[in-house]
Amino acid sequence: MRSATEILNAIEARAQRAIVQELRLMKKEVLQLRxxxxxxxxxxxxxxxxxxxxxxxxxxxxxxxxxxxxxGFQAVAQAA
Structure with missing residues (x-):
């Protein structure tokens, strides 16, 4: 069985390339482990x-x- 530190480090590594839905699931996972x-x-x-x-x-x-x-777009268009 992996240690808590290893689990938290793995979550942190995955988070760098995760989309919002995955990040929310990771937060739930950490809150459950805490x-x-x-x-x-x-x-x-x-x-x-x-x-x-x-x-x-x-x-x-x-x-x-x-x-x-x-x-704002109209102002930029008129200035151009």
Whole structure:
């Protein structure tokens, strides 16, 4: 059986190329593991949760007001 550190390191390695849905599943997996971890491994899990959250937010597109975006495009088109 693999150690908790090995499991957390494997999750972290996979996270670098994971899509948002996979990142969310990884976060759930870490949250499920966390209560059974040693204090040191819990710190590692907390750091990993932060990293997974950042990777997830980096991939999410924020929707803005469509009217403002359209006005911006029109201004650029008129300037050209």
């Amino acid at each position: 209560p059974a971890l040693s204090p040191e491994d819990q710190d590692h899990a907390d750091a990993l949760l932060l990293k997974l959250g950042r990777l997830e937010s980096d991939q999410i597109v924020v929707v803005t007001d469509a009217g403002a975006v359209e006005q």
